[in-house]
Amino acid sequence: MILKVNDLAFHYKSHETLKNVNFSIQRGEITVILGPNGVGKTTLLKCLNSILSPQNGDILVKDKNIKQMDIKQIAKEISYVAQKNETARITAFDAILLGRHPHISYKTSPDDLKKVDAVIKRLNLSHLCLKYLDQMSGGELQKVSIARALVQQTDLLLLDEPTSSLDLKNQADILGLIRHIVKGHHIAAIMTMHDLNTALRYADQYLFLKDKTIYGAGKIHEISSKMVEEVYGVSVEIVYHNGFPIVIPIENVKAA
Amino acid sequence: MHFEDGEIPEEYSRYIKKKNFFIFLVFIALIFIIITSISLGSVRIGFFEVIKTLFKNSSSRQFELIIWNIRLPQTLTAIVAGAGLASAGTVMQSVLRNPLASPFTLGIAHAAAFGAAFSVMILGTGVMASSLNDALSISNPVVTLLFAFFFSMATACVITYISKIRGSSPEIMVLTGIALGSLFMAGTMLLQFFADDVQLAAMVFWTFGDVARADWEDFWFLFWVTLCLLIYFLANTKNYNAMDMGDETAKGLGVKVETVRLSAMMAASLVTSVIISFVGIISFIGLVAPHIVRRVIGDDQRFLMPASILVGALILLSADIVARLVLLPHVLPVSIFTSFLGAPVFIYLIIKGYRK
Numbered sequence: 001m002i003l004k005v006n007d008l009a010f011h012y013k014s015h016e017t018l019k020n021v022n023f024s025i026q027r028g029e030i031t032v033i034l035g036p037n038g039v040g041k042t043t044l045l046k047c048l049n050s051i052l053s054p055q056n057g058d059i060l061v062k063d064k065n066i067k068q069m070d071i072k073q074i075a076k077e078i079s080y081v082a083q084k085n086e087t088a089r090i091t092a093f094d095a096i097l098l099g100r101h102p103h104i105s106y107k108t109s110p111d112d113l114k115k116v117d118a119v120i121k122r123l124n125l126s127h128l129c130l131k132y133l134d135q136m137s138g139g140e141l142q143k144v145s146i147a148r149a150l151v152q153q154t155d156l157l158l159l160d161e162p163t164s165s166l167d168l169k170n171q172a173d174i175l176g177l178i179r180h181i182v183k184g185h186h187i188a189a190i191m192t193m194h195d196l197n198t199a200l201r202y203a204d205q206y207l208f209l210k211d212k213t214i215y216g217a218g219k220i221h222e223i224s225s226k227m228v229e230e231v232y233g234v235s236v237e238i239v240y241h242n243g244f245p246i247v248i249p250i251e252n253v254k255a256a
Numbered sequence: 257m258h259f260e261d262g263e264i265p266e267e268y269s270r271y272i273k274k275k276n277f278f279i280f281l282v283f284i285a286l287i288f289i290i291i292t293s294i295s296l297g298s299v300r301i302g303f304f305e306v307i308k309t310l311f312k313n314s315s316s317r318q319f320e321l322i323i324w325n326i327r328l329p330q331t332l333t334a335i336v337a338g339a340g341l342a343s344a345g346t347v348m349q350s351v352l353r354n355p356l357a358s359p360f361t362l363g364i365a366h367a368a369a370f371g372a373a374f375s376v377m378i379l380g381t382g383v384m385a386s387s388l389n390d391a392l393s394i395s396n397p398v399v400t401l402l403f404a405f406f407f408s409m410a411t412a413c414v415i416t417y418i419s420k421i422r423g424s425s426p427e428i429m430v431l432t433g434i435a436l437g438s439l440f441m442a443g444t445m446l447l448q449f450f451a452d453d454v455q456l457a458a459m460v461f462w463t464f465g466d467v468a469r470a471d472w473e474d475f476w477f478l479f480w481v482t483l484c485l486l487i488y489f490l491a492n493t494k495n496y497n498a499m500d501m502g503d504e505t506a507k508g509l510g511v512k513v514e515t516v517r518l519s520a521m522m523a524a525s526l527v528t529s530v531i532i533s534f535v536g537i538i539s540f541i542g543l544v545a546p547h548i549v550r551r552v553i554g555d556d557q558r559f560l561m562p563a564s565i566l567v568g569a570l571i572l573l574s575a576d577i578v579a580r581l582v583l584l585p586h587v588l589p590v591s592i593f594t595s596f597l598g599a600p601v602f603i604y605l606i607i608k609g610y611r612k
Contacts, residue, residue: 051507075510086353086502089554093268098498102510130271132554145505152509 001063002027002156002188003048008057010040010047017043020213021057025156025188030179032199033192035209036232041192042083044209045158048190049078061156075102079152083160083192085141092136092144093129096120099151119150122177138165146174150181157182157189163198175202196228196247220245275559278552282566286335289570293331293577294323298585326468333470333478334576334590335569337531338541340482342568343489344524345542346561350496351517352419354429356605358542359528360598362415362429363436364408365539368525368532370440370447371407373459375400377447401481404529411436412521465538465591467576474534485527486565492516493557500555538591540598541568547601571597 001024008021017040025031033041046052048059050066059066061077069077079099096119100112120126123143133141142165149157157178163171179202182189193199199206200220208216208231216227223245228236235250295306301319309316309323345358359365379399415432422428448459470478495516498506503513531538545568546560553559575593582588 046504049508051504071507071512072510075508078508080504080508082502082504082508084502084504086500086505088500089550090497090500090556091271091554094497094556095501098494098501098509101494101498104494130267148501148505149508158508 001025002061004060005048006058006060008047008054008059010043010052010054016212018047018054018212023207023214023217025190027186027188028183029205030182030189030191030203031205031207032203033190033207033209034196034199034231039209040212041209042160045160045190045192048158049074049080051080072102075152077154078156078158079149079154081145081149081159081162083164085138085145087134087136087141089132089134091130091132092125095133095144096147096151099148102152115153116151119147123147139167139170142166143170143174155187157187159189159191161192161194163193171198178202200245200247275553279559279563279566282563282570286566286570286573289573289577290331290335293334293573294327296577297327297580329470329472329475330468330576331573333475333535334467334573336475336478336482337467337535337538338545338569338572339486339565340527340531341538341541341572342545342564343486343561344527346546346564347489347496347520347524348542349546350557351499351520352415352429353500356430356543358540359524360539361543362411362433363440364411364525364528365532365537366437366440366444367411368404368408368529369463369537370443371404371529372400372533373444373447375403377451377455377459400533401530404533405526407440408525408529409522411440412525416518416521463537464589465536466589467535467572468587470534478530478534481530482527485523488523490561492520493561496520496557500557536589536591538572539595540602541572541594544598544601545571547605
């Protein structure tokens with residue numbers, strides 16, 4: 001087991017956002033956190049690597065409690081791709097190399113460069129290496145953020161809406177690559193996503209958030225239209241294509 | 257671009273060389289301006305005579321006295337003050353993610369000035385006189401600095417807190433700076449109201465920032481404090497680069513964002529305080545120098561920080577030369593010229609739009 005979350009609770013001042021959250025993640029799995037807007041998907045993701053500090057509960061990464069790890073140790077185990085991509089007049093190469101920050105004590109080593117090179121080639125970013133971030137499109141920036149997380153070489157990837165700015169081809173490329181890396185390197189990834197069908201196409205298991213806690217969880221093929229209807233308040237039909245579930249909205253129903 | 261063998265590729269090396277070349281050019285320009293600064297003034301000293309005197313090989317006792325007692329401390333103080341204020345501006349812009357941040361625009365300079373004025377007038381940590389050059393001679397630099405630092409740090413804390421709860425948008429930061437700057441200017445005016453004639457004259461002269469008033473003792477104090485803080489800023493450039501990618505990304509990369517931000521603001525406030533305690537308020541260097549450099553070599557802090565330090569020194573020293581020469585035999589305080597330079601740049605940034 002790579003991650004175990006026990007009884008996690010988080011609130012912003014007096015506003016309770018998450019409570020009684022329990023789940024665990026195995027190596028080689030992609031987990032997608034789903035749920036309506038504002039339900040706390042991003043908050044949950046940020047709690048997992050101490051960007052936010054939960055008021056209650058324990059998060060164990062490879063059996064170590066992250067409360068007992070300093071932020072640099074956490075960054076060696078968990079990488080994070082934020083939803084919002086900030087820009088600056090820094091080249092894509094330097095921005096990606098920042099992913100080695102937790103591992104570099106003084107000077108960049110040839111080994112760090114080799115790791116950056118491998119990721120840049122895999123993501124087809126070679127032509128963008130010397131382009132400044134503030135001259136890039138949203139999709140290019142997102143790819144750079146993902147590349148930075150990959151060069152961090154952690155056992156757990158957290159991705160907050162990783163494909164929100166990408167077109168269809170880039171979505172397929174990036175999610176296919178993440179899947180390939182998770183399976184090939186036997187690591188794990190947790191993503192938040194709004195697009196149910198893309199999520200179900202690339203993930204292994206889902207977590208539905210509703211009413212501040214996990215409302216349902218399971219393997220992708222276990223998803224039911226009843227569950228989706230209860231969470232989103234929309235009547236849906238689930239059909240299968242090539243073994244993957246596809247959720248088709250039918251009509252609005254009253255929120256459960 | 258490929259570097260599978262772990263070697264830096266040619267294209268990237270060329271890109272880095274361009275940035276280093278810019279830094280080298282500024283350095284050469286600074287050396288040239290240093291010699292010019294020592295050479296020009298009410299008494300003109302030839303270029304080669306300056307070099308000979310600096311190497312203690314001069315034939316003229318008069319030139320020796322002028323250079324070693326007046327021009328050299330003034331020139332070196334301008335360099336240190338320019339470098340320190342530029343580094344403070346660069347680091348504030350980065351950790352607050354705000355292009356309009358600088359010690360002057362955030363009101364930190366006014367707070368430091370109030371603290372130093374309070375210490376000198378109420379606690380008697382300096383001697384006041386009613387002439388421009390000797391307006392104020394600080395007899396207890398440590399206590400004066402502590403007061404300047406206390407008030408500038410309090411201002412920096414208010415700004416950091418506001419940026420946390422309201423976000424650090426340029427508008428919010430500049431409005432906060434106006435509010436805090438006005439508060440401390442009112443405090444300084446209150447001190448002036450109760451001051452006697454000599455004190456009043458001294459404080460007015462002192463608020464015109466002027467690098468001519470520092471002697472060797474002042475300079476060395478200024479130099480060592482500023483040097484330590486510049487080394488601290490340069491050592492943290494990778495953290496500032498990570499923070500340029502946003503707080504959450506930086507935390508995900510193992511940067512203690514809150515600690516780095518607070519310590520950077522503390523260090524920037526300290527460098528501002530020490531400069532303002534000794535030379536008075538010098539406006540806009542912290543804003544102008546980083547912006548010039550950003551336009552030329554971008555935001556990568558590994559190059560931006562050293563280049564801004566050099567450009568800050570270059571601008572302040574050049575402004576000081578102009579201030580000395582423009583109305584000869586009168587010597588004007590340099591802050592008048594930095595404001596003449598800074599205000600249009602500030603307006604230009606508002607009109608053309610600032611990046612970040």
